[in-house]
Structure formats: C-alpha cells, structure tokens
Amino acid sequence: MKPKKLKEDEVLQKAENTYENRKKHYDIFLKKQQSTINFISTLRLIIFLAGLGFSIYFIFHKQYYLSSVIFLASVIIFIILVLKHGKIILNKNLTAALYDVNKTSIKRIKGQWKEFLDNGEDFKNPEHSYSEDLDIFGNNSLFQWLNTASTAMGREKLKELLINPDLNSDNTIERQQAVKELVSKISFRQRLNGEGNLIPKNKQNVQELLSWSAQKNDLVDKIYFKLALIIMPILTCSSIIYYLIKPSIGYALPLLFIAFNIIILKLGEKIRNDVLETAFYYKNSIKSYERMIRLIEKHKYKAQLLKNLHKKLVCSEGVKASEAISKLVNINNKISDRKNLFSIILNVLFLWDYNLIVGLEKWKRKYGGDLVNWLEVVGEFETLVSLSGIYYDNPDWCMPTFSKAMEIKAKSLAHPLLPDSRVSNNVVIGSRANILLITGSNMSGKSTFLRTIGVNLILAYAGAPVCAGEFSCSLMNIYTCMRIGDNLEKSISSFYAEILRIKMIVSAVKEGKPIFFLLDEIFKGTNSVDRHLGAETLINRLSEENSLGLVSTHDLELGSLEKKNEKVKNYHFLEHYKDNEIFFDYKLREGISTTRNAIYLMKMAGIQFDE
Known part of the structure; x- marks a missing residue:
C-alpha cells in the first residue's frame, strides 16, 4: 500500500504545484491591474481639472477658440480614460475570479473541499433511489467535491447526470472522450469557470x-x-x-x-x-x-x-x-x-x-x-x-470500460472522497457470484465499501474517471437501502420505510431492468428471527433476477446462504488488537467474519461490565 500512496501523493503534488503557480501569476497580474486602475483614476482627475482650468483661463483672456479646443480635447481624453478604466476593471474582476478558481482547486486537492459553500443541498431528495445513501448532495457530498459549475444551468446539468445517468454506453463513451480532451485545456476550463x-x-x-x-x-x-x-x-x-x-x-x-x-x-x-x-x-x-x-x-x-x-x-x-x-x-x-x-x-x-x-x-x-x-x-x-x-x-485513476454482461470488475478500487484514509480493494461481481454478502464487526468498513462501489459507479456512468486501477461494469439502475430512518411527518417507522424501499427495488426487478443494489444491515428494525428469514428470502429472490448487488450484515448465520445458493458469495472485513487498541485494515477478504468487537468498543467508551 505504501508505494501506491506515495504515487498518489506525487500525482496530487504535481497538480497542486500547477495551481499554485497559476495562482501566483494571477496574484501578480492583479496587483499590476490595480496599479493601472489607480493610475488611470488619478490621470482622469488631472485631465478633468486641467482641462477645466485651462478652459476657464483662456476664457478670461478672451481666447475662446483655444478654450473650446482644450475643453473638447479634455472631454474626449476623459471619455477614453473612462472606457479604458471600465475595461481594466472588468479584466481585473476576471483575474480575481481566476485567482479564486486556482485557490479553490488547491483546497480540493488538500481535502478542504468540505468548506465549499455550494454543496447541492437544494437537490437533496430522500425519495430518490440512491442519492441520499451515497451522499450525492449535501455536506461532505460528491457534488460538493466535484462541482465547478457556476451557472444555474451548469449545476442543473451536473445534478441530472449524477441522479439520472444515461445508461447508453455509446453516449457515456462520448462523454469520456470529451472529458479526456478537456483535461489538457486547463486555461479554457478555468476561464469558463471564472467567467461564470x-x-x-x-x-x-x-x-x-x-x-x-x-x-x-x-x-x-x-x-x-x-x-x-x-x-x-x-x-x-x-x-x-x-x-x-x-x-x-x-x-x-x-x-x-x-x-x-x-x-x-x-x-x-x-x-x-x-x-x-x-x-x-x-x-x-x-x-x-x-x-x-x-x-x-x-x-x-x-x-x-x-x-x-x-x-x-x-x-x-x-x-x-x-x-x-x-x-x-x-x-x-x-x-x-x-x-x-x-x-x-x-x-x-x-x-x-x-x-x-x-x-x-x-x-x-x-x-x-x-x-x-x-x-x-x-x-x-x-x-x-x-x-x-x-x-x-487524479491522472492515475482509470476510465471505466463497459460490459454487456452483468458484472463489475475492479482492481485497486477505493472511495474518491477519502484521500487520507483511502484503502483499495479488488472486487468481482457477476462472474462467480451475483450477490456479495459482506460481514464484519462494527467500524470494520462494510458500509464504506458499499458506498465505494456505488459512488464509483455514479462517476463511471457520468463519463468520469473512477478511483481505481482498472474498472469494468455493465450499465444498471442503482438502488440502495442503507440510511433508512423514521419519517415523523408521514408517521412511518424506520422498519416500514425500509420495507417501502425494498418494495421499490423488487418492483424494478420485476420490470426486467438491470439492477444494481446496495443493502446495508437490512431489516435491522425487527427481531433476529424475522430479520434473518426476511433477508434470506430477499437475497434468494434477487439472485434469481437480472441483478447484482452487495448486502452487508451482522447476521453471521446468513453466511450459510453461500452453500445453498451458488450466486451468493461471502466476504468480510477484519480487525486486530494491539496494546489494548483496536485496528482495522479495511481489506476485503473471502469468507465469513469470525470476530466481534461490540463489547470491546463499549469498554473503550467507558461502559463497564461485570466479569
């Protein structure tokens, strides 16, 4: 992992240096423009006062023709300076905007993008099939990190691309080609952003x-x-x-x-x-x-x-x-x-x-x-x-390829929004198993791994690069059931809200759509017997259809499904202990989890239990 991390740091440093150099250039230019603006302002005042003064002087000396010529000349020069002054101010505003564009780009690379004011909060929709669970909008969201659009139309277009992906491989490949071409046009990109x-x-x-x-x-x-x-x-x-x-x-x-x-x-x-x-x-x-x-x-x-x-x-x-x-x-x-x-x-x-x-x-x-x-x-x-x-x-990221077969294949796949704690994993869904059952103890990385695949799929469908060494996928409709809570306004409990979301997924499957789903701790709002039976029934039902997905669970008994259903395969995350501390490596492993850490974490939090 260390050599890869070193490579990522070197790549980011190269981009950061480019932005720093451009920022310095615009800073110097800004100071020159401000100096010119001050000079023209002073010269304009001098021309006005001198023209007025000399005109009055020659009037008193009864040289009306000369007075008129001086007055007219001073007015013409004054107007020219006013126009010049306005043009330089406009250019200065653009220079300031370009300075800010590079400043913002540096913040994005340094992981300070969570400070960006435009987080797409106005686009949040709890009823959407995946945007809430995958943090597409709002604080710490994909939109907040990704967006550089300045106009209302630009924001709207990006929003639509993130929540209503065009599942046509030809169109997506066309966007990929456009993205690749624009990468090298940094001056064009920043100028467009600055003007907006x-x-x-x-x-x-x-x-x-x-x-x-x-x-x-x-x-x-x-x-x-x-x-x-x-x-x-x-x-x-x-x-x-x-x-x-x-x-x-x-x-x-x-x-x-x-x-x-x-x-x-x-x-x-x-x-x-x-x-x-x-x-x-x-x-x-x-x-x-x-x-x-x-x-x-x-x-x-x-x-x-x-x-x-x-x-x-x-x-x-x-x-x-x-x-x-x-x-x-x-x-x-x-x-x-x-x-x-x-x-x-x-x-x-x-x-x-x-x-x-x-x-x-x-x-x-x-x-x-x-x-x-x-x-x-x-x-x-x-x-x-x-x-x-x-x-x-991130030039070390890859452009995805698209497969007609229902599958996702990725090497060195990681979450794009977690540069500091990013851990990559290889994953294959579809060739050996349609559904991956992910087990592991608390905080081991199950939910983050689900989101890692989901967010990278969104980027892939948008025509963007993904945070992986290699990535191939089919074009599927994405559904998630991860962050389901009570809806007090509609008097809906979290369990019933979860049922409604599962119903949405099953209905989409019945329509014959290619489906990719992410289920995180499903049916956690009911007793262990019903939870196990409901999850097993649902997984078996989804495995029979035109769908791929991942299911995370603490229910280790569900691991027995792998023996009953060849389309289900077990994977897990592991933790280890050292010097009374718990450590996670967030690496995906085959098989079912054999560790538990709930009691240990409660003790770490200061909750004591009788021995």
Whole structure:
C-alpha cells in the first residue's frame, strides 16, 4: 500500500504545484491591474481639472477658440480614460475570479473541499433511489467535491447526470472522450469557470430569464403604437427646429408635443418598466453568458460530443450565438443609461424607451427561442469541465470500460472522497457470484465499501474517471437501502420505510431492468428471527433476477446462504488488537467474519461490565 500512496501523493503534488503557480501569476497580474486602475483614476482627475482650468483661463483672456479646443480635447481624453478604466476593471474582476478558481482547486486537492459553500443541498431528495445513501448532495457530498459549475444551468446539468445517468454506453463513451480532451485545456476550463463566477449569485434564476425571452409583447404590433413612434418624434423635433428658426411663433407648440410625449411615457410606465427592468436586471449575467459562449465558440474540438455542442451555438439564420447575445448586451447598455440626463432628453423627444422595447422585442422574436439551447450548451460544457477537473487532479485513476454482461470488475478500487484514509480493494461481481454478502464487526468498513462501489459507479456512468486501477461494469439502475430512518411527518417507522424501499427495488426487478443494489444491515428494525428469514428470502429472490448487488450484515448465520445458493458469495472485513487498541485494515477478504468487537468498543467508551 505504501508505494501506491506515495504515487498518489506525487500525482496530487504535481497538480497542486500547477495551481499554485497559476495562482501566483494571477496574484501578480492583479496587483499590476490595480496599479493601472489607480493610475488611470488619478490621470482622469488631472485631465478633468486641467482641462477645466485651462478652459476657464483662456476664457478670461478672451481666447475662446483655444478654450473650446482644450475643453473638447479634455472631454474626449476623459471619455477614453473612462472606457479604458471600465475595461481594466472588468479584466481585473476576471483575474480575481481566476485567482479564486486556482485557490479553490488547491483546497480540493488538500481535502478542504468540505468548506465549499455550494454543496447541492437544494437537490437533496430522500425519495430518490440512491442519492441520499451515497451522499450525492449535501455536506461532505460528491457534488460538493466535484462541482465547478457556476451557472444555474451548469449545476442543473451536473445534478441530472449524477441522479439520472444515461445508461447508453455509446453516449457515456462520448462523454469520456470529451472529458479526456478537456483535461489538457486547463486555461479554457478555468476561464469558463471564472467567467461564470462573475454572474451574481442572486441573479441565477435562469428560468425567469428564459421565460422573459419567450414572452411576446403584442403592443409593438399595434398600428397606433407604430404610428406614434414615427409621428410623435417627427412632430416634436420639427416644432423645436421651427421654433429655433422662427422664435416669433412662440414655444407653445413644441411644449405641447413634449407634453404629449410625457403623457405617452406616463401611460406606458408600467409596461416600460416591466420589460426594460427585467432585461436590465440580468445585464451582467447576459454579459457573462456572452463571454462564456464566445470562449466556447473560438476553440476547436476533436471529441464528437464537443463538436456537437459547438454546432448548437448558432441560430436558424446561421448567426453565431455570441453575436446574437452581443446585440442583446448592446440593447442592455442603452437601457442602463436611461436614467441619465441625456437619455431622459432622448426619451422626451423620441420616446426612446419604446424604441428600446421594440429593439428587445425584435431580438426576442429572432433569437429568444434559441437562448435556452445556448445556455444548455454552456451548462453541458460546465458539467464536462467539472468531470475533467478530477481527471486532471487524479491522472492515475482509470476510465471505466463497459460490459454487456452483468458484472463489475475492479482492481485497486477505493472511495474518491477519502484521500487520507483511502484503502483499495479488488472486487468481482457477476462472474462467480451475483450477490456479495459482506460481514464484519462494527467500524470494520462494510458500509464504506458499499458506498465505494456505488459512488464509483455514479462517476463511471457520468463519463468520469473512477478511483481505481482498472474498472469494468455493465450499465444498471442503482438502488440502495442503507440510511433508512423514521419519517415523523408521514408517521412511518424506520422498519416500514425500509420495507417501502425494498418494495421499490423488487418492483424494478420485476420490470426486467438491470439492477444494481446496495443493502446495508437490512431489516435491522425487527427481531433476529424475522430479520434473518426476511433477508434470506430477499437475497434468494434477487439472485434469481437480472441483478447484482452487495448486502452487508451482522447476521453471521446468513453466511450459510453461500452453500445453498451458488450466486451468493461471502466476504468480510477484519480487525486486530494491539496494546489494548483496536485496528482495522479495511481489506476485503473471502469468507465469513469470525470476530466481534461490540463489547470491546463499549469498554473503550467507558461502559463497564461485570466479569
């Protein structure tokens, strides 16, 4: 075991060094960018004050032409610096996000991933066939360790992949190939992750955004609306120009048309705000999506799945997704300016808000239906990036192969979430026996071993590498019965809840599905006679069907099943004692357990028994 542990440490150290070097690079870059931002801020202030000062100075000296030139030049330079300043701030935010991506990657390698805030708690479902028992979501979960997706769609796609695996070997192999290709694209992976992290977490309601993009505004089709947008700006501007040419006519007419425009704006205030403010609310999110899509578009791919996803980033007219979303970003930029003085004047003269609504409506009708597909592509890429990240960190893990025969064969199989206490085992299910009966004393590793196989199967079906030297399996529906407790809300005891879960497994078997099951201490809520009889009946029933599984038990009498049923084979975990201490090696051995440690553990806890 020591040489293998040394190899794992060396592999992890290599990845950690890469992340450390990248983190240092971004840290240095951040400081340079902050220095540039400070310099431009100071220069901007100097230009403004100098331009204003010199303009006033030359006005006092009656050099109006020179004063105007200096003032205009200073305004132009000031605007250029403002734009430059904003661009560098945006780049600095991305650099900070990339710094955090590497910091997070280092934490994952060091086993500090349990501190990650996104643990997928919102995806927990006690009714699911295995997610609760295998710790797929929640604290210390597979999702918490694995996930690097930043967008709501990315999280959703990863969740679906973990709880509703695609049991099609061709599709899974395609995902494997995509994951392998993305492993070497560390800059691409981190950039995608960093861009997504710039999306405000409180603006991740992607369904609201998609609902908005699908809504049609019939107002823009009304004849009176179209005519008003053409006629009123012409009448208003014409009356103002006419007044400037012939002031003698008075300003009543221009004011009348301006008043009409204000009334029109007031009457449609709710409509304007509902449409424009929703778009503006997602302004930064849309910008991030645009940059993520542009990043995906500019890369070339070899894996077929990545090629297929890349092809989806176009609309029916052949316009690139990034170009289409860029048009929406430009409209949003105009919306963001609607509160300044210049936009207010434009609004009064040209009914500018309504023109923005028309622009948004045209965009939605042209591209709105494609938005969901584009965001799904982003989510798919984020999911694949999450999977490829663990392969980059653990290149000594293997990519599974898939067998048509019902079997699981693994060498050096270990739990992916236990790097410090990881112990590997070889296991074969299917060729000699369909059901492995696992016995062993308390704390010997039975439940962890069951979860080890279950979690690695989930990773395999997702298209990810597994924590093993070799791994081959068939594609099966996974069911578990491990952590069953009372449900007080439904007035269900733990024993009855266990019965319901067993019923779910048996029903799935009756449907002819290929089943893999994990049963941990089944029927523990009843007396020993019923427990033994129930477990024996269930195991015999499951062994006759298209299923594989493991059953852990303290009921050593169940070990006799191996002699009665050739599809059942006994394995056990062992402990040993030294200097009044108990030790476990967590190595799987053939045969039934011959040791017990309950009394010893109780004594260790300070509970004394009369001799």
